[in-house]
Amino acid sequence: MRDFATDTEPYRRELLAHCYRMLGSVDDAEDVVQEVYLRAWRSYAAFEGRSSVRTWLYRIATNACLTALAHGSRRVLPSGLGGPTDDPLAPPEGADARWLQPVPDAMLDPAVIVTAQESLRIALIAALQGLPGRQRAVFVLREVLDWPAADVAQVMGVSTAAVKSLLQRARTQLAQEPPDVEESVEPGELEGVLASYIAAVEEADGSALERLLRADAHVEATPWRTWFSGRATCVPFLMAQVIGAPGDWRLLPTAANGRPAAVGYHRGQAYGVLVLTVTPTGIAAVRAFGDPELVRRFGFPAQL
Numbered sequence: 001m002r003d004f005a006t007d008t009e010p011y012r013r014e015l016l017a018h019c020y021r022m023l024g025s026v027d028d029a030e031d032v033v034q035e036v037y038l039r040a041w042r043s044y045a046a047f048e049g050r051s052s053v054r055t056w057l058y059r060i061a062t063n064a065c066l067t068a069l070a071h072g073s074r075r076v077l078p079s080g081l082g083g084p085t086d087d088p089l090a091p092p093e094g095a096d097a098r099w100l101q102p103v104p105d106a107m108l109d110p111a112v113i114v115t116a117q118e119s120l121r122i123a124l125i126a127a128l129q130g131l132p133g134r135q136r137a138v139f140v141l142r143e144v145l146d147w148p149a150a151d152v153a154q155v156m157g158v159s160t161a162a163v164k165s166l167l168q169r170a171r172t173q174l175a176q177e178p179p180d181v182e183e184s185v186e187p188g189e190l191e192g193v194l195a196s197y198i199a200a201v202e203e204a205d206g207s208a209l210e211r212l213l214r215a216d217a218h219v220e221a222t223p224w225r226t227w228f229s230g231r232a233t234c235v236p237f238l239m240a241q242v243i244g245a246p247g248d249w250r251l252l253p254t255a256a257n258g259r260p261a262a263v264g265y266h267r268g269q270a271y272g273v274l275v276l277t278v279t280p281t282g283i284a285a286v287r288a289f290g291d292p293e294l295v296r297r298f299g300f301p302a303q304l
Helices: 004-023 026-046 053-070 110-115 122-128 133-144 149-156 160-176 187-202 206-212 231-243 292-297
Strands: 213-222 227-229 249-256 259-266 269-279 282-289
Touching: 004 026, 004 053, 004 110, 004 122, 004 133, 026 053, 053 133, 053 149, 122 133, 122 269, 133 149, 133 160, 149 160, 187 206, 187 249, 187 259, 187 269, 187 282, 206 213, 206 231, 213 231, 227 231, 249 269, 269 292
Parallel strands: 213 282
Antiparallel strands: 213 227, 249 259, 259 269, 269 282
């Protein structure tokens, strides 16, 4: 006799990753996964096993994501709203936008982080948000999860020819603004770079930041639309407008999107989460998500 929890629970975390790629928000993804399991539970008695339970759940999840996308604007990063700012001393400009969110590694299936880590990087998640919903779904199912076109057609309720057409259009659009491709770095080196970055911020050490950031690094932080490209502007901006005096910041190491990250506290109060893009030649990007609620999502207290 089939048992719903036994048959479906093993897929919860990978479904969360799927919904996150589709929606660009851990909050939205978790809400949709809850809805998926409610829908699946209600219809499980009628499930005839014509496909695997996994495929069936992905069909429900993909359609739930498409419905959610139809009722909201896309998630963005500051760099998706315009070009970088040249003046590191100019006051940052805010924006009313639905911001992309990082996802805690602790919420994901460890196997997903290991085998599909590149598909979780924030630059790719941001690029996917620029695709129409159906193209996004086909791209994720075909290119990220490596599903056969026939299985994707079954999930999407379209023909195999339609899947191929949607995939081609998605590839064409992504090729116009390809997301950064990161070079691999050994885990031990990642931890060392994160520790060094945390020390530089906590000690307000501009020279250390100069050494850690690549010459072409960029820094962006929600909810500001203002962002900076190039170490020559990033470091003065951080030192003059963000970091302040030694001890103003406390950063606690964590992991997000398969990358080194830190939960940030400013003078004891939760700020949000910072995610680093680390390459063999240094830190290529610092993306800060200024949302104190994310601190709770990552399992940390609201204040220190």
